[in-house]
Amino acid sequence: MFADRLVEAAKTYGPLCVGIDPHAGRVPALFGGDTGEGLTNWGEAIIALAAGRVAAIKPQVGLFERLGPDGMTALQHVCQTARKAGLLVLADAKRGDIGSTAEGYASAYLAAGAPFEADAVTVNPYMGLDTLEPFMRQAETHGKGVIVLARTSNPGSADFQARDLEGAPLYARVVEALGPLITRLKGASGWSGLMLVAGATGPDEARTLRKLAPDALFLVPGYGAQGAGAADAMAGFVQGPDGLMGGLVNASRSVTFPKAAETATRLADWQTAITEAITAAQTDLRAAQMETMK
Amino acid sequence: MFADRLVEAAKTYGPLCVGIDPHAGRVPALFGGDTGEGLTNWGEAIIALAAGRVAAIKPQVGLFERLGPDGMTALQHVCQTARKAGLLVLADAKRGDIGSTAEGYASAYLAAGAPFEADAVTVNPYMGLDTLEPFMRQAETHGKGVIVLARTSNPGSADFQARDLEGAPLYARVVEALGPLITRLKGASGWSGLMLVAGATGPDEARTLRKLAPDALFLVPGYGAQGAGAADAMAGFVQGPDGLMGGLVNASRSVTFPKAAETATRLADWQTAITEAITAAQTDLRAAQMETMK
Numbered sequence: 290m291f292a293d294r295l296v297e298a299a300k301t302y303g304p305l306c307v308g309i310d311p312h313a314g315r316v317p318a319l320f321g322g323d324t325g326e327g328l329t330n331w332g333e334a335i336i337a338l339a340a341g342r343v344a345a346i347k348p349q350v351g352l353f354e355r356l357g358p359d360g361m362t363a364l365q366h367v368c369q370t371a372r373k374a375g376l377l378v379l380a381d382a383k384r385g386d387i388g389s390t391a392e393g394y395a396s397a398y399l400a401a402g403a404p405f406e407a408d409a410v411t412v413n414p415y416m417g418l419d420t421l422e423p424f425m426r427q428a429e430t431h432g433k434g435v436i437v438l439a440r441t442s443n444p445g446s447a448d449f450q451a452r453d454l455e456g457a458p459l460y461a462r463v464v465e466a467l468g469p470l471i472t473r474l475k476g477a478s479g480w481s482g483l484m485l486v487a488g489a490t491g492p493d494e495a496r497t498l499r500k501l502a503p504d505a506l507f508l509v510p511g512y513g514a515q516g517a518g519a520a521d522a523m524a525g526f527v528q529g530p531d532g533l534m535g536g537l538v539n540a541s542r543s544v545t546f547p548k549a550a551e552t553a554t555r556l557a558d559w560q561t562a563i564t565e566a567i568t569a570a571q572t573d574l575r576a577a578q579m580e581t582m583k
Numbered sequence: 584m585f586a587d588r589l590v591e592a593a594k595t596y597g598p599l600c601v602g603i604d605p606h607a608g609r610v611p612a613l614f615g616g617d618t619g620e621g622l623t624n625w626g627e628a629i630i631a632l633a634a635g636r637v638a639a640i641k642p643q644v645g646l647f648e649r650l651g652p653d654g655m656t657a658l659q660h661v662c663q664t665a666r667k668a669g670l671l672v673l674a675d676a677k678r679g680d681i682g683s684t685a686e687g688y689a690s691a692y693l694a695a696g697a698p699f700e701a702d703a704v705t706v707n708p709y710m711g712l713d714t715l716e717p718f719m720r721q722a723e724t725h726g727k728g729v730i731v732l733a734r735t736s737n738p739g740s741a742d743f744q745a746r747d748l749e750g751a752p753l754y755a756r757v758v759e760a761l762g763p764l765i766t767r768l769k770g771a772s773g774w775s776g777l778m779l780v781a782g783a784t785g786p787d788e789a790r791t792l793r794k795l796a797p798d799a800l801f802l803v804p805g806y807g808a809q810g811a812g813a814a815d816a817m818a819g820f821v822q823g824p825d826g827l828m829g830g831l832v833n834a835s836r837s838v839t840f841p842k843a844a845e846t847a848t849r850l851a852d853w854q855t856a857i858t859e860a861i862t863a864a865q866t867d868l869r870a871a872q873m874e875t876m877k
Contacts, residue, residue, distance in 0.1 A: 312683055313690070351680050351687035357698025358656040365652060381684075385707060386645050386677050387737040389606055393645035396607070404651025413679060415709040415732060417739020438709060443681040445711020448760060454748045466742060 290476035291377075291408055291434035292506060297478075298344035298377055299537065303571050303578075304523070306379065306508070307339045308541025309348040309367060313355065315546055319559060325359025332367035334556075335545055338563050340374035343571070345408075347508075347539050350382040361405075368405050378407040379436060379508065379537075385413035391423040399427035399435075409434030411486065411508070414463050418470075425470055425483075434474065434482035434506075439464050439498055442488025442511030451494070460494065464501045471505050481505050484536060487525050489517030495525030499535070503527075507536030513543030513570065519577035526578075533578045540570045584770035585671075585702055585728035586800060591772075592638035592671055593828065597865050597872075598817070600673065600802070601633045602835025603642040603661060607649065609840055613853060619653025626661035628850075629839055632857050634668035637865070639702075641802075641833050644676040655699075662699050672701040673730060673802065673831075679707035685717040693721035693729075703728030705780065705802070708757050712764075719764055719777075728768065728776035728800075733758050733792055736782025736805030745788070754788065758795045765799050775799050778830060783811030786818030793819040793829070801830030807837030807864065813871035820872075827872045834864045 311328045320334060321327030332348070339346055346367075353364040371378045384394040397403055398410040412424055414437050424435045440450055440460040450460040457465070467483060474482040481504045487495045489511035498507070512522040519538070526535030549562035605622045614628060615621030626642070633640055640661075647658035665672045678688040691697055692704040706718055708731050718729045734744055734754040744754040751759070761777060768776040775798045781789045783805035792801070806816040813832075820829030843856035 310684070313687070349680075349684050349687075351678065351684040351691070353687075355687035355691045355698075357691065358652045358659060360698075361655045362652040381680075383678070383680050383707075383710075384645065386643075386675075387735065387739075390604070390643050390645040390675075393607070393643075393647075393649035397645070397649045397651065404649075404654075413677075413707050413709050415707050415743060416677075416735050417737060417742035417744070419737055419739035419742075441681065441710050443711060443713055445681075445713035448711035448713075449709060449748070449753065449757065450711070452748055452756070454743070454746055454753065459743065459748065459753070462746070463743065 290432055291428070291482035292474060292476035292480040293478045294408070295344065295377060295434070295482070295506060295537070296480050296534065299534065302342060302344045303574055304536065304538045305343045305567070305571050305574055306345040306347050306537040306539040307335065307343050307544055307567065308539050309335060309346050310541040310545065311352045317551070317553070317559065319553070319556060325356055325363045328353060328356065328360060328363035329366045332363065333370050335563060336367065336371045336374055336376065338560060338567065340376055342567055343376070345377035345379055345537055346371050347379040347381050349541070350380060364405055368407055372406065380405060380407035380410045383411050383413050383438065385416050385420055387416065387420055388423065391420050395423040395427040399424060399431060399433045401431050409436050409482065409484065411436040411438065413438050418466060421470065425473065428474060428482065434484055436484040436486060436508050437463070437467060439485040440487055440491050440494045442490045446488065446491070461497060461501055464498055467502070471502055475504060479504060484508050486510065489522035489538065492521040492524030499525040499527065509536060509538045512538045513540040519573045520580065523574070523577055538574060544570055584726055585722070585776035586768060586770035586774040587772045588702070589638065589671060589728070589776070589800060589831070590774050590828065593831065596636060596638045598830065598832045598868055599637045599861070599865050600639040600641050600831040600833040601629065601637050601838055601861065602833050603629060603640050604835040604839065605646045611845070611847070611853065613847070613850060619650055619657045622647060622650065622654060622657035623660045626657065627664050629857060630661065630665045630668055630670065632854060632861065634670055636861055639671035639673055639831055640665050641673040641675050643835070644674060658699055662701055666700065674699060674701035674704045677705050677707050677732065679710050679714055681710065681714055682717065685714050689717040689721040693718060693725060693727045695725050703730050703776065703778065705730040705732065707732050712760060715764065719767065722768060722776065728778055730778040730780060730802050731757070731761060733779040734781055734785050734788045736784045740782065740785070755791060755795055758792055761796070765796055769798060773798060778802050780804065781819050783816035783832065786815040789819030793821065803830060803832045806832045807834040813867045814874065817868070817871055832868060838864050
């Protein structure tokens with residue numbers, strides 16, 4: 290089961306997930322710059338440093354898609370290379386559509402041998418539970434995960450997600466409706482591979498979500514460059530036999546574009562900068578875990 | 584402006600939009616079957632019959648994406664060929680993400696010279712208004728449209744969209760919040776290129792949406808194979824100087840996979856079947872327009 294693999298990896302390496310976000314114009318010339326080939330080389334170079342150090346990577350599909358079919362080829366390489374290297378791959382696609390089209394997306398990201406095969410994919414719940422079902426079926430068949438947007442990390446999450454839907458915030462109603470799906474993807478660890486996106490910029494909401502869904506693993510964006518600290522990022526984690534546990538905390542820009550990496554002209558200097566940034570994020574998260582355990 | 588081009592095309596050809604939905608296993612062997620090349624050939628063959636007959640096509644991105652980079656190359660060919668043939672292209676991608684990633688998607692679908700350049704793209708509002716802004720900026724700069732999911736045509740639209748958010752259905756709150764965006768994309772015709780997805784299976788909701796957003800063009804899915812008739816599909820249209828107007832009505836399976844096309848072994852027979860299906864849908868919609876005008 291995906292949930293058990295994630296929990297095992299998080300026990301070994303900590304909760305850090307490295308976001309692979311090739312922002313326009315920011316992939317170093319060292320790797321070929323802003324082309325499909327550049328994105329492949331850059332992504333694979335990060336994977337080489339992340340493998341054996343962190344639990345997972347999260348490629349941001351939109352930043353590959355902007356380069357068209359070449360960008361999608363780079364995404365394919367990144368997913369394949371990362372999985373071969375033993376990293377969990379969370380494809381951040383935020384897809385969502387009705388029946389047959391949702392099946393298309395699910396078979397693109399979750400099926401065995403899928404073109405962009407990942408261990409889990411992010412999906413948008415706005416269109417309703419029937420639109421999540423094709424992802425659920427692929428996840429059940431192939432031991433994968435489904436990551437549902439609940440409370441995102443951007444200011445606009447206040448526009449609809451945080452507003453009152455029949456007595457509770459919309460995001461809480463979404464999580465409430467996901468109950469049976471959470472049960473379906475529960476592993477031997479007790480955790481479910483029906484993950485929830487719970488933005489690090491909303492620690493109170495994360496604690497609410499944890500109460501509503503005690504077994505769902507969280508994917509926490511917004512840590513690092515988006516402004517949230519480690520303690521806030523793990524606000525929805527809980528103390529268990531193996532320490533503070535509850536999902537993965539994603540860092541993208543702070544880990545893959547640290548200043549020292551952007552100014553690096555030699556591969557070795559870039560590698561050092563990335564490795565140091567990964568280690569710094571892990572240390573920061575670990576310190577917050579220790580602080581919370583006191 | 585996109586809105587004016589759409590209104591002009593709808594006046595000339597009627598409200599039919601042809602959905603290009605390459606469902607798994609249904610692209611005829613005649614064109615190469617379920618491969619990137621097959622999807623390109625099939626899509627371009629439909630475009631050749633749709634050009635000069637209908638206003639627009641709507642490729643369903645998920646059904647291209649399922650074939651990976653090859654499928655996305657087919658999508659690229661379909662978008663380019665259709666625009667060259669004078670058809671409006673509505674890319675049905677249902678994307679949605681925060682700032683920089685939304686910029687990635689917007690530049691993939693709406694920028695001038697974008698890899699999958701379309702005239703408009705469908706987006707999901709769940710993450711909030713700030714996530715729509717990158718699409719709005721590309722639309723304003725390049726005279727394109729943005730199509731926001733409001734009330735979709737699937738049963739699951741009842742799960743969240745139809746529920747009460749602070750005194751009105753969520754989908755109505757979404758449309759309410761879109762007011763300033765609708766104004767920003769308004770053309771000389773008085774109609775706005777900030778379109779709303781208003782499922783044909785919910786005619787009452789379409790009438791509600793029309794009251795809330797009198798100027799927004801609608802994209803109406805669910806007509807034909809999904810079960811809704813022509814009158815229901817145009818429930819949100821209004822009587823004006825040029826007849827009943829209000830957006831586009833999409834038909835996919837009923838027009839691109841009619842029985843006679845699925846059994847065709849010769850290209851000419853397939854072409855006849857598709858042309859007849861397009862004409863039948865147009866006649867059906869036209870009759871409902873006339874009925875409503877009485």
